[in-house]
Amino acid sequence: MKNNSLNRIWIGTLCLIIPLLGILHLFIGEIHISFPEFLDSIFNYSQHETSHILIWEFRIPRLIIALIAGASLAVSGLIMQTLFNNPLAGPSILGINSGASFFIGLLILSGIYFFNTDIGITISALMGSFLFGMLMLACSLFVRSNISLLLIGIMISSFIGALINLMQSYAEAEKLKTFFIWSMGSLQQVQLDQLGWIIGVTLIGLLSSFLLVKPLNALVLGEKNASLLGINIQSFRVQCIAITAILCGTVTAFCGPIAFVGLAIPNLSKIIFKTQNHKYLILTNILLGSTFILICDIIIRLLESSILIPINVLTSIIGAPFVIYLVVKKRS
Protein backbone atom coordinates (compact mmCIF):
# COMPACT_ATOMS: atom_id res chain seq x y z
CA MET A 1 0.00 0.00 0.00
CA LYS A 2 2.87 2.34 0.85
CA ASN A 3 4.30 1.66 -2.56
CA ASN A 4 0.97 2.43 -4.23
CA SER A 5 0.60 5.85 -2.67
CA LEU A 6 4.18 6.68 -3.58
CA ASN A 7 3.40 5.74 -7.18
CA ARG A 8 0.34 7.96 -7.16
CA ILE A 9 2.48 10.88 -6.03
CA TRP A 10 4.92 10.16 -8.88
CA ILE A 11 2.14 9.97 -11.47
CA GLY A 12 0.56 13.15 -10.10
CA THR A 13 3.89 14.96 -10.22
CA LEU A 14 4.51 13.86 -13.80
CA CYS A 15 1.02 15.00 -14.79
CA LEU A 16 1.86 18.41 -13.32
CA ILE A 17 5.38 18.60 -14.74
CA ILE A 18 4.42 17.79 -18.32
CA PRO A 19 2.15 20.85 -18.86
CA LEU A 20 4.73 23.07 -17.14
CA LEU A 21 7.53 21.70 -19.34
CA GLY A 22 5.19 22.05 -22.33
CA ILE A 23 4.66 25.75 -21.61
CA LEU A 24 8.40 26.23 -21.11
CA HIS A 25 9.00 24.41 -24.39
CA LEU A 26 6.59 26.71 -26.23
CA PHE A 27 8.19 29.92 -25.01
CA ILE A 28 11.86 29.00 -25.22
CA GLY A 29 13.66 29.83 -28.43
CA GLU A 30 15.74 32.33 -30.25
CA ILE A 31 12.74 34.50 -31.04
CA HIS A 32 11.06 35.68 -27.89
CA ILE A 33 7.31 35.34 -27.67
CA SER A 34 5.33 37.04 -24.91
CA PHE A 35 2.33 35.50 -23.22
CA PRO A 36 -0.21 38.02 -24.65
CA GLU A 37 1.18 37.32 -28.11
CA PHE A 38 0.64 33.63 -27.53
CA LEU A 39 -2.97 34.08 -26.38
CA ASP A 40 -3.53 36.38 -29.32
CA SER A 41 -2.26 33.78 -31.75
CA ILE A 42 -4.67 31.21 -30.38
CA PHE A 43 -7.83 33.29 -30.14
CA ASN A 44 -7.11 35.82 -32.81
CA TYR A 45 -4.93 34.16 -35.42
CA SER A 46 -3.64 36.35 -38.16
CA GLN A 47 -1.54 35.21 -41.13
CA HIS A 48 0.31 38.51 -41.20
CA GLU A 49 1.80 38.26 -37.73
CA THR A 50 5.21 36.54 -37.76
CA SER A 51 4.85 35.47 -34.14
CA HIS A 52 1.50 33.81 -34.87
CA ILE A 53 2.95 31.86 -37.76
CA LEU A 54 5.95 30.93 -35.64
CA ILE A 55 3.70 29.59 -32.91
CA TRP A 56 1.35 27.62 -35.16
CA GLU A 57 3.80 26.44 -37.79
CA PHE A 58 6.78 25.67 -35.57
CA ARG A 59 6.32 25.76 -31.82
CA ILE A 60 3.02 23.87 -31.42
CA PRO A 61 3.82 21.07 -33.91
CA ARG A 62 7.21 20.62 -32.28
CA LEU A 63 5.69 20.42 -28.80
CA ILE A 64 3.06 17.88 -29.84
CA ILE A 65 5.50 15.75 -31.79
CA ALA A 66 7.87 15.72 -28.79
CA LEU A 67 5.09 14.39 -26.57
CA ILE A 68 4.02 11.80 -29.15
CA ALA A 69 7.55 10.63 -29.95
CA GLY A 70 8.43 10.14 -26.28
CA ALA A 71 5.24 8.27 -25.46
CA SER A 72 5.31 6.08 -28.57
CA LEU A 73 8.95 5.05 -28.36
CA ALA A 74 8.74 4.30 -24.64
CA VAL A 75 5.61 2.16 -25.01
CA SER A 76 6.99 0.25 -28.00
CA GLY A 77 10.18 -0.37 -26.02
CA LEU A 78 8.15 -1.71 -23.11
CA ILE A 79 6.20 -4.09 -25.36
CA MET A 80 9.44 -5.35 -26.97
CA GLN A 81 11.10 -5.92 -23.60
CA THR A 82 8.20 -7.96 -22.30
CA LEU A 83 7.72 -9.86 -25.58
CA PHE A 84 11.36 -10.88 -25.77
CA ASN A 85 11.59 -11.18 -21.98
CA ASN A 86 14.73 -9.08 -22.09
CA PRO A 87 15.36 -5.72 -20.41
CA LEU A 88 17.86 -4.80 -23.10
CA ALA A 89 15.45 -5.22 -25.98
CA GLY A 90 14.11 -2.13 -27.68
CA PRO A 91 13.00 -0.99 -31.09
CA SER A 92 16.40 0.47 -31.92
CA ILE A 93 18.34 -2.63 -30.90
CA LEU A 94 16.02 -5.18 -32.46
CA GLY A 95 16.28 -3.66 -35.90
CA ILE A 96 12.78 -2.19 -36.01
CA ASN A 97 14.10 1.35 -36.26
CA SER A 98 16.60 0.20 -38.87
CA GLY A 99 13.80 -1.41 -40.85
CA ALA A 100 11.99 1.90 -40.99
CA SER A 101 15.25 3.68 -41.82
CA PHE A 102 15.92 1.25 -44.65
CA PHE A 103 12.56 1.83 -46.30
CA ILE A 104 12.76 5.60 -45.79
CA GLY A 105 16.30 5.55 -47.18
CA LEU A 106 15.12 3.58 -50.18
CA LEU A 107 12.40 6.16 -50.65
CA ILE A 108 14.49 9.29 -50.32
CA LEU A 109 17.65 8.06 -52.03
CA SER A 110 16.00 6.33 -54.95
CA GLY A 111 13.78 9.35 -55.44
CA ILE A 112 10.62 7.40 -56.15
CA TYR A 113 8.10 10.20 -55.96
CA PHE A 114 5.20 7.80 -56.16
CA PHE A 115 5.44 7.27 -52.42
CA ASN A 116 6.76 10.70 -51.57
CA THR A 117 3.71 11.88 -49.62
CA ASP A 118 2.93 11.87 -45.89
CA ILE A 119 0.91 8.74 -46.22
CA GLY A 120 3.56 7.21 -48.45
CA ILE A 121 6.34 7.96 -45.94
CA THR A 122 4.29 6.63 -43.03
CA ILE A 123 3.26 3.50 -44.89
CA SER A 124 6.79 2.70 -46.02
CA ALA A 125 8.16 3.26 -42.50
CA LEU A 126 5.38 1.08 -41.10
CA MET A 127 6.13 -1.60 -43.65
CA GLY A 128 9.82 -1.44 -42.83
CA SER A 129 9.28 -1.69 -39.08
CA PHE A 130 6.68 -4.42 -39.40
CA LEU A 131 8.77 -6.48 -41.81
CA PHE A 132 11.88 -6.34 -39.66
CA GLY A 133 9.82 -6.87 -36.51
CA MET A 134 8.45 -10.06 -38.06
CA LEU A 135 11.96 -11.05 -39.11
CA MET A 136 13.12 -10.73 -35.50
CA LEU A 137 10.08 -12.68 -34.40
CA ALA A 138 10.88 -15.46 -36.86
CA CYS A 139 14.43 -15.54 -35.50
CA SER A 140 13.09 -15.72 -31.96
CA LEU A 141 11.22 -18.91 -32.85
CA PHE A 142 14.49 -20.65 -33.72
CA VAL A 143 16.81 -18.91 -31.29
CA ARG A 144 15.78 -19.42 -27.69
CA SER A 145 18.64 -17.56 -26.06
CA ASN A 146 17.99 -13.88 -25.43
CA ILE A 147 21.63 -12.94 -25.90
CA SER A 148 21.74 -14.59 -29.33
CA LEU A 149 18.56 -12.78 -30.26
CA LEU A 150 20.03 -9.42 -29.30
CA LEU A 151 23.14 -10.28 -31.31
CA ILE A 152 20.99 -11.10 -34.34
CA GLY A 153 19.18 -7.78 -33.89
CA ILE A 154 22.45 -5.88 -33.75
CA MET A 155 23.75 -7.77 -36.80
CA ILE A 156 20.58 -7.00 -38.76
CA SER A 157 20.92 -3.35 -37.78
CA SER A 158 24.51 -3.15 -38.99
CA PHE A 159 23.65 -5.10 -42.13
CA ILE A 160 20.94 -2.60 -42.95
CA GLY A 161 23.31 0.21 -42.02
CA ALA A 162 25.73 -1.14 -44.62
CA LEU A 163 22.98 -1.36 -47.24
CA ILE A 164 21.99 2.22 -46.53
CA ASN A 165 25.64 3.30 -46.85
CA LEU A 166 25.79 1.50 -50.18
CA MET A 167 22.68 3.30 -51.38
CA GLN A 168 24.15 6.58 -50.19
CA SER A 169 27.27 6.17 -52.28
CA TYR A 170 25.11 5.93 -55.40
CA ALA A 171 22.73 8.72 -54.50
CA GLU A 172 22.78 12.29 -55.76
CA ALA A 173 24.12 14.97 -53.44
CA GLU A 174 20.76 16.66 -52.93
CA LYS A 175 18.98 13.46 -51.91
CA LEU A 176 21.92 12.47 -49.76
CA LYS A 177 21.57 15.69 -47.83
CA THR A 178 17.83 15.16 -47.31
CA PHE A 179 18.45 11.66 -46.03
CA PHE A 180 21.33 12.72 -43.79
CA ILE A 181 19.26 15.43 -42.16
CA TRP A 182 16.39 12.97 -41.66
CA SER A 183 18.71 10.38 -40.11
CA MET A 184 20.02 12.85 -37.53
CA GLY A 185 16.52 13.05 -36.15
CA SER A 186 14.60 16.25 -35.65
CA LEU A 187 11.32 17.21 -34.09
CA GLN A 188 11.03 20.18 -36.42
CA GLN A 189 10.35 18.33 -39.66
CA VAL A 190 6.64 18.00 -39.01
CA GLN A 191 4.24 20.54 -40.43
CA LEU A 192 0.92 21.53 -38.97
CA ASP A 193 -1.13 19.75 -41.63
CA GLN A 194 0.72 16.47 -40.99
CA LEU A 195 -0.04 16.60 -37.27
CA GLY A 196 -3.59 15.28 -37.46
CA TRP A 197 -2.41 12.21 -39.33
CA ILE A 198 0.40 11.51 -36.86
CA ILE A 199 -1.76 12.10 -33.80
CA GLY A 200 -4.43 9.79 -35.18
CA VAL A 201 -2.09 6.92 -36.02
CA THR A 202 -0.08 7.03 -32.78
CA LEU A 203 -3.22 7.43 -30.66
CA ILE A 204 -4.58 4.24 -32.20
CA GLY A 205 -1.29 2.53 -31.40
CA LEU A 206 -1.16 3.77 -27.80
CA LEU A 207 -4.80 2.94 -27.07
CA SER A 208 -4.56 -0.53 -28.57
CA SER A 209 -1.49 -1.24 -26.44
CA PHE A 210 -3.85 -1.20 -23.45
CA LEU A 211 -5.63 -4.17 -25.05
CA LEU A 212 -2.43 -6.16 -24.54
CA VAL A 213 -2.27 -5.58 -20.77
CA LYS A 214 -3.48 -9.06 -19.82
CA PRO A 215 -1.18 -11.08 -22.11
CA LEU A 216 1.76 -8.77 -21.35
CA ASN A 217 1.31 -9.33 -17.61
CA ALA A 218 1.21 -13.09 -18.13
CA LEU A 219 4.23 -13.01 -20.41
CA VAL A 220 6.39 -11.76 -17.57
CA LEU A 221 6.48 -15.46 -16.55
CA GLY A 222 7.74 -16.52 -19.97
CA GLU A 223 5.94 -17.80 -23.04
CA LYS A 224 5.34 -21.32 -21.76
CA ASN A 225 3.61 -20.18 -18.59
CA ALA A 226 1.63 -17.52 -20.43
CA SER A 227 0.39 -20.18 -22.83
CA LEU A 228 -0.67 -22.37 -19.87
CA LEU A 229 -2.58 -19.37 -18.55
CA GLY A 230 -4.66 -19.41 -21.71
CA ILE A 231 -2.82 -16.80 -23.79
CA ASN A 232 -2.67 -17.45 -27.52
CA ILE A 233 1.03 -16.76 -27.97
CA GLN A 234 1.15 -16.75 -31.78
CA SER A 235 -1.51 -14.09 -32.25
CA PHE A 236 -0.22 -12.11 -29.28
CA ARG A 237 3.25 -11.90 -30.85
CA VAL A 238 1.87 -10.56 -34.11
CA GLN A 239 -0.24 -8.01 -32.23
CA CYS A 240 2.83 -6.83 -30.32
CA ILE A 241 4.90 -6.42 -33.46
CA ALA A 242 2.03 -4.65 -35.23
CA ILE A 243 1.56 -2.11 -32.43
CA THR A 244 5.31 -1.55 -32.09
CA ALA A 245 5.58 -1.05 -35.83
CA ILE A 246 2.74 1.48 -35.82
CA LEU A 247 4.18 3.47 -32.92
CA CYS A 248 7.82 3.22 -33.81
CA GLY A 249 7.38 3.40 -37.58
CA THR A 250 5.33 6.60 -37.46
CA VAL A 251 7.74 8.37 -35.13
CA THR A 252 10.75 7.23 -37.16
CA ALA A 253 9.15 8.34 -40.40
CA PHE A 254 8.61 11.90 -39.20
CA CYS A 255 11.37 12.49 -36.65
CA GLY A 256 14.14 10.21 -37.85
CA PRO A 257 15.57 7.34 -35.85
CA ILE A 258 15.57 8.38 -32.19
CA ALA A 259 17.68 5.95 -30.21
CA PHE A 260 17.69 4.76 -26.59
CA VAL A 261 14.32 6.21 -25.50
CA GLY A 262 12.65 2.86 -26.15
CA LEU A 263 15.39 1.09 -24.24
CA ALA A 264 15.96 3.39 -21.28
CA ILE A 265 12.48 4.67 -20.38
CA PRO A 266 10.77 1.27 -19.80
CA ASN A 267 13.61 0.26 -17.47
CA LEU A 268 13.50 3.60 -15.71
CA SER A 269 9.75 3.32 -15.16
CA LYS A 270 10.16 -0.16 -13.65
CA ILE A 271 12.86 1.17 -11.33
CA ILE A 272 10.72 4.13 -10.25
CA PHE A 273 7.30 2.49 -10.06
CA LYS A 274 8.46 -0.97 -8.93
CA THR A 275 5.68 -2.87 -10.65
CA GLN A 276 5.19 -5.42 -13.41
CA ASN A 277 1.54 -4.55 -13.98
CA HIS A 278 1.47 -3.36 -17.58
CA LYS A 279 -1.63 -1.26 -17.09
CA TYR A 280 0.49 1.06 -14.97
CA LEU A 281 3.66 0.49 -16.93
CA ILE A 282 2.06 1.61 -20.22
CA LEU A 283 0.68 4.69 -18.51
CA THR A 284 3.93 5.57 -16.77
CA ASN A 285 5.94 4.97 -19.95
CA ILE A 286 3.70 7.40 -21.81
CA LEU A 287 4.27 10.00 -19.07
CA LEU A 288 7.99 9.39 -18.57
CA GLY A 289 8.71 9.09 -22.30
CA SER A 290 7.01 12.40 -23.04
CA THR A 291 8.79 14.08 -20.12
CA PHE A 292 12.16 12.75 -21.24
CA ILE A 293 11.87 13.95 -24.84
CA LEU A 294 10.46 17.29 -23.69
CA ILE A 295 13.45 17.84 -21.39
CA CYS A 296 15.87 16.79 -24.16
CA ASP A 297 14.22 19.16 -26.60
CA ILE A 298 14.22 22.01 -24.09
CA ILE A 299 17.98 21.47 -23.64
CA ILE A 300 18.39 21.51 -27.43
CA ARG A 301 16.39 24.73 -27.71
CA LEU A 302 18.36 26.39 -24.93
CA LEU A 303 21.67 25.57 -26.58
CA GLU A 304 20.39 26.30 -30.11
CA SER A 305 22.06 29.69 -30.39
CA SER A 306 25.53 28.31 -29.62
CA ILE A 307 25.42 24.67 -30.73
CA LEU A 308 22.97 22.64 -32.78
CA ILE A 309 22.42 19.18 -31.27
CA PRO A 310 20.22 16.73 -33.19
CA ILE A 311 17.69 14.97 -30.95
CA ASN A 312 19.11 11.53 -31.79
CA VAL A 313 22.54 12.64 -30.57
CA LEU A 314 21.23 14.00 -27.27
CA THR A 315 19.09 10.94 -26.44
CA SER A 316 22.11 8.73 -27.13
CA ILE A 317 24.38 10.90 -24.99
CA ILE A 318 21.97 10.58 -22.08
CA GLY A 319 20.69 7.07 -22.87
CA ALA A 320 23.92 5.16 -23.47
CA PRO A 321 25.46 5.80 -20.01
CA PHE A 322 22.12 4.88 -18.45
CA VAL A 323 22.05 1.52 -20.25
CA ILE A 324 25.64 0.83 -19.14
CA TYR A 325 24.55 1.66 -15.58
CA LEU A 326 21.66 -0.83 -15.91
CA VAL A 327 23.91 -3.63 -17.10
CA VAL A 328 26.48 -2.99 -14.36
CA LYS A 329 23.76 -2.81 -11.70
CA LYS A 330 22.18 -6.04 -12.96
CA ARG A 331 25.50 -7.86 -12.63
CA SER A 332 26.15 -6.79 -9.07
Next chain:
Amino acid sequence: MISFNNISIGYKKTLFNIDNLILDKGNMYVLAGKNGVGKSTLLKSICGLTKPITGELLIDNKPIHKYSNKELSHYCSFVETGFKGVPYLTAFDYVSLGRTPYLNRWGEIQQNELDIINKSLDTIGLKKFSKIHTNKLSDGERQLLSIARALCQDTPIILLDEPTAFLDYFNKKKILQLLKKITFESQKVIILSSHDLDICIEEKIPFLIISEKDKKLSLQSEYDKSKLISIGFGN
Protein backbone atom coordinates in the same frame (compact mmCIF):
# COMPACT_ATOMS: atom_id res chain seq x y z
CA MET B 1 -11.33 -37.08 -15.66
CA ILE B 2 -8.09 -37.99 -17.47
CA SER B 3 -7.95 -41.14 -19.57
CA PHE B 4 -5.05 -42.60 -21.51
CA ASN B 5 -5.65 -44.97 -24.42
CA ASN B 6 -2.54 -46.79 -25.69
CA ILE B 7 -0.34 -43.75 -25.45
CA SER B 8 3.37 -43.42 -26.05
CA ILE B 9 4.99 -40.48 -24.35
CA GLY B 10 8.14 -38.77 -25.57
CA TYR B 11 9.43 -36.07 -27.89
CA LYS B 12 10.72 -37.79 -31.02
CA LYS B 13 11.62 -41.11 -29.45
CA THR B 14 9.14 -43.00 -27.30
CA LEU B 15 10.14 -42.86 -23.65
CA PHE B 16 7.40 -45.11 -22.27
CA ASN B 17 3.87 -46.37 -22.95
CA ILE B 18 0.61 -46.24 -21.06
CA ASP B 19 -1.83 -48.96 -22.14
CA ASN B 20 -5.05 -48.03 -20.43
CA LEU B 21 -5.39 -45.79 -17.43
CA ILE B 22 -8.12 -43.62 -16.04
CA LEU B 23 -7.41 -41.04 -13.34
CA ASP B 24 -10.59 -40.03 -11.54
CA LYS B 25 -11.65 -36.98 -9.59
CA GLY B 26 -10.73 -36.87 -5.92
CA ASN B 27 -7.43 -38.72 -6.36
CA MET B 28 -3.85 -37.66 -5.92
CA TYR B 29 -0.89 -39.49 -7.45
CA VAL B 30 2.88 -39.41 -7.12
CA LEU B 31 4.76 -39.87 -10.36
CA ALA B 32 8.07 -41.59 -9.71
CA GLY B 33 10.89 -43.06 -11.74
CA LYS B 34 14.52 -42.59 -12.71
CA ASN B 35 15.94 -39.27 -13.85
CA GLY B 36 15.20 -38.71 -17.51
CA VAL B 37 12.59 -41.47 -17.70
CA GLY B 38 9.94 -38.99 -18.84
CA LYS B 39 8.11 -37.72 -15.75
CA SER B 40 8.12 -34.08 -16.85
CA THR B 41 7.25 -35.08 -20.41
CA LEU B 42 4.15 -36.90 -19.17
CA LEU B 43 3.06 -33.86 -17.15
CA LYS B 44 3.68 -31.62 -20.16
CA SER B 45 1.61 -33.95 -22.33
CA ILE B 46 -1.34 -33.75 -19.94
CA CYS B 47 -1.35 -29.95 -19.93
CA GLY B 48 -0.99 -29.79 -23.70
CA LEU B 49 2.58 -28.47 -23.97
CA THR B 50 3.72 -31.55 -25.91
CA LYS B 51 1.76 -34.09 -27.90
CA PRO B 52 1.80 -37.81 -27.19
CA ILE B 53 3.53 -39.65 -30.06
CA THR B 54 0.66 -42.07 -30.54
CA GLY B 55 -2.61 -42.82 -28.81
CA GLU B 56 -5.35 -40.75 -27.31
CA LEU B 57 -5.29 -38.56 -24.21
CA LEU B 58 -8.78 -37.56 -23.11
CA ILE B 59 -9.76 -34.93 -20.58
CA ASP B 60 -13.43 -35.13 -19.64
CA ASN B 61 -13.89 -37.55 -22.56
CA LYS B 62 -12.63 -35.03 -25.10
CA PRO B 63 -9.27 -35.44 -26.87
CA ILE B 64 -6.77 -32.93 -25.54
CA HIS B 65 -5.84 -31.51 -28.96
CA LYS B 66 -9.46 -30.41 -29.45
CA TYR B 67 -9.17 -27.97 -26.56
CA SER B 68 -8.04 -24.40 -27.23
CA ASN B 69 -5.34 -22.84 -25.06
CA LYS B 70 -7.96 -20.87 -23.23
CA GLU B 71 -10.23 -23.85 -22.56
CA LEU B 72 -7.30 -25.92 -21.36
CA SER B 73 -6.27 -23.16 -18.93
CA HIS B 74 -9.62 -23.70 -17.19
CA TYR B 75 -8.90 -27.44 -16.84
CA CYS B 76 -5.22 -27.72 -16.07
CA SER B 77 -2.62 -25.84 -14.08
CA PHE B 78 1.04 -26.73 -14.12
CA VAL B 79 3.59 -25.94 -11.42
CA GLU B 80 7.17 -26.11 -12.59
CA THR B 81 10.15 -26.20 -10.34
CA GLY B 82 12.82 -23.52 -10.26
CA PHE B 83 10.90 -20.25 -10.67
CA LYS B 84 13.71 -17.72 -10.33
CA GLY B 85 11.59 -14.71 -9.54
CA VAL B 86 11.08 -11.53 -11.56
CA PRO B 87 12.33 -8.11 -10.41
CA TYR B 88 9.52 -5.81 -9.24
CA LEU B 89 6.93 -8.60 -9.46
CA THR B 90 5.42 -8.89 -5.98
CA ALA B 91 4.39 -12.24 -4.52
CA PHE B 92 0.79 -11.07 -4.62
CA ASP B 93 0.97 -10.07 -8.29
CA TYR B 94 2.67 -13.36 -9.12
CA VAL B 95 -0.07 -15.41 -7.47
CA SER B 96 -2.76 -13.21 -9.02
CA LEU B 97 -1.48 -14.16 -12.49
CA GLY B 98 -3.12 -17.52 -11.77
CA ARG B 99 -6.44 -15.76 -12.31
CA THR B 100 -5.49 -14.71 -15.86
CA PRO B 101 -7.82 -17.21 -17.59
CA TYR B 102 -10.82 -15.72 -15.81
CA LEU B 103 -10.08 -12.02 -16.30
CA ASN B 104 -11.82 -9.78 -18.83
CA ARG B 105 -10.09 -8.33 -21.87
CA TRP B 106 -8.53 -5.51 -19.86
CA GLY B 107 -7.09 -7.81 -17.22
CA GLU B 108 -8.87 -6.09 -14.35
CA ILE B 109 -8.98 -7.98 -11.07
CA GLN B 110 -12.43 -7.80 -9.45
CA GLN B 111 -13.18 -8.05 -5.72
CA ASN B 112 -14.14 -11.76 -5.84
CA GLU B 113 -10.85 -12.48 -7.62
CA LEU B 114 -8.99 -10.64 -4.86
CA ASP B 115 -10.64 -12.90 -2.28
CA ILE B 116 -9.52 -16.03 -4.15
CA ILE B 117 -5.95 -14.70 -4.44
CA ASN B 118 -5.79 -13.81 -0.74
CA LYS B 119 -7.26 -17.16 0.21
CA SER B 120 -4.66 -19.12 -1.75
CA LEU B 121 -1.83 -17.03 -0.27
CA ASP B 122 -3.31 -17.71 3.15
CA THR B 123 -3.69 -21.46 2.55
CA ILE B 124 -0.04 -21.76 1.63
CA GLY B 125 0.95 -19.54 4.56
CA LEU B 126 2.63 -16.76 2.59
CA LYS B 127 0.24 -13.88 3.21
CA LYS B 128 2.98 -11.96 5.02
CA PHE B 129 5.15 -11.98 1.86
CA SER B 130 2.44 -10.41 -0.35
CA LYS B 131 4.35 -7.19 -0.98
CA ILE B 132 7.82 -8.73 -1.34
CA HIS B 133 9.33 -8.88 -4.81
CA THR B 134 9.60 -12.48 -6.03
CA ASN B 135 13.34 -12.23 -6.81
CA LYS B 136 14.01 -11.40 -3.15
CA LEU B 137 12.42 -14.59 -1.79
CA SER B 138 14.17 -17.91 -1.13
CA ASP B 139 13.87 -20.88 -3.49
CA GLY B 140 11.54 -22.65 -1.09
CA GLU B 141 9.29 -19.62 -0.69
CA ARG B 142 9.10 -19.25 -4.46
CA GLN B 143 8.23 -22.93 -4.74
CA LEU B 144 5.35 -22.43 -2.32
CA LEU B 145 4.24 -19.35 -4.24
CA SER B 146 4.09 -21.36 -7.49
CA ILE B 147 1.76 -23.79 -5.73
CA ALA B 148 -0.35 -20.88 -4.50
CA ARG B 149 -0.58 -19.64 -8.09
CA ALA B 150 -1.85 -23.06 -9.22
CA LEU B 151 -4.44 -23.10 -6.40
CA CYS B 152 -5.47 -19.65 -7.54
CA GLN B 153 -6.03 -20.90 -11.08
CA ASP B 154 -8.58 -23.24 -9.48
CA THR B 155 -8.54 -25.98 -12.13
CA PRO B 156 -9.90 -29.52 -11.73
CA ILE B 157 -6.47 -30.89 -12.69
CA ILE B 158 -3.26 -29.71 -11.00
CA LEU B 159 0.11 -30.99 -12.21
CA LEU B 160 3.24 -30.34 -10.16
CA ASP B 161 6.77 -31.08 -11.32
CA GLU B 162 8.83 -31.87 -8.22
CA PRO B 163 6.97 -29.45 -5.95
CA THR B 164 8.82 -30.66 -2.88
CA ALA B 165 12.32 -30.24 -4.32
CA PHE B 166 13.34 -27.05 -2.54
CA LEU B 167 11.32 -27.52 0.62
CA ASP B 168 12.40 -28.52 4.12
CA TYR B 169 11.01 -31.67 5.74
CA PHE B 170 8.29 -29.77 7.57
CA ASN B 171 7.12 -27.95 4.44
CA LYS B 172 7.25 -31.14 2.34
CA LYS B 173 4.88 -32.80 4.78
CA LYS B 174 2.71 -29.73 5.02
CA ILE B 175 2.39 -29.31 1.24
CA LEU B 176 1.62 -32.98 0.61
CA GLN B 177 -1.05 -32.96 3.34
CA LEU B 178 -2.48 -29.74 2.00
CA LEU B 179 -2.63 -31.08 -1.57
CA LYS B 180 -4.27 -34.27 -0.27
CA LYS B 181 -6.88 -32.23 1.56
CA ILE B 182 -7.59 -30.10 -1.54
CA THR B 183 -7.81 -33.21 -3.72
CA PHE B 184 -10.45 -34.66 -1.47
CA GLU B 185 -12.41 -31.53 -0.62
CA SER B 186 -12.54 -29.98 -4.09
CA GLN B 187 -12.60 -33.33 -5.93
CA LYS B 188 -9.54 -32.55 -8.04
CA VAL B 189 -7.00 -34.73 -9.80
CA ILE B 190 -3.51 -33.88 -8.60
CA ILE B 191 -0.41 -35.47 -10.09
CA LEU B 192 3.00 -34.60 -8.72
CA SER B 193 6.36 -35.95 -9.66
CA SER B 194 8.73 -36.53 -6.79
CA HIS B 195 11.91 -38.25 -5.66
CA ASP B 196 10.83 -38.10 -2.02
CA LEU B 197 9.61 -41.72 -1.93
CA ASP B 198 9.73 -42.10 1.86
CA ILE B 199 7.57 -39.12 2.59
CA CYS B 200 5.03 -40.09 -0.08
CA ILE B 201 4.85 -43.59 1.35
CA GLU B 202 4.30 -42.10 4.82
CA GLU B 203 1.47 -40.03 3.43
CA LYS B 204 0.01 -43.04 1.61
CA ILE B 205 -0.27 -41.40 -1.79
CA PRO B 206 -0.81 -43.85 -4.69
CA PHE B 207 2.22 -44.18 -6.97
CA LEU B 208 2.37 -43.94 -10.74
CA ILE B 209 5.69 -45.61 -11.41
CA ILE B 210 7.50 -45.42 -14.72
CA SER B 211 9.67 -48.48 -15.23
CA GLU B 212 12.61 -47.82 -17.50
CA LYS B 213 13.12 -51.53 -18.11
CA ASP B 214 9.59 -52.28 -19.39
CA LYS B 215 8.98 -48.77 -20.70
CA LYS B 216 5.63 -48.84 -18.96
CA LEU B 217 3.73 -46.72 -16.48
CA SER B 218 1.83 -48.59 -13.80
CA LEU B 219 -0.37 -47.63 -10.88
CA GLN B 220 0.83 -48.99 -7.52
CA SER B 221 -1.21 -48.58 -4.38
CA GLU B 222 0.80 -50.87 -2.13
CA TYR B 223 3.28 -48.95 -0.04
CA ASP B 224 6.10 -51.49 0.02
CA LYS B 225 9.22 -49.43 -0.56
CA SER B 226 11.44 -52.27 -1.79
CA LYS B 227 8.80 -53.38 -4.30
CA LEU B 228 8.32 -49.81 -5.55
CA ILE B 229 12.04 -49.40 -5.94
CA SER B 230 12.44 -52.65 -7.82
CA ILE B 231 9.71 -51.61 -10.28
CA GLY B 232 10.90 -48.08 -10.83
CA PHE B 233 14.63 -48.29 -10.33
CA GLY B 234 15.58 -51.95 -10.82
CA ASN B 235 17.60 -52.99 -13.83
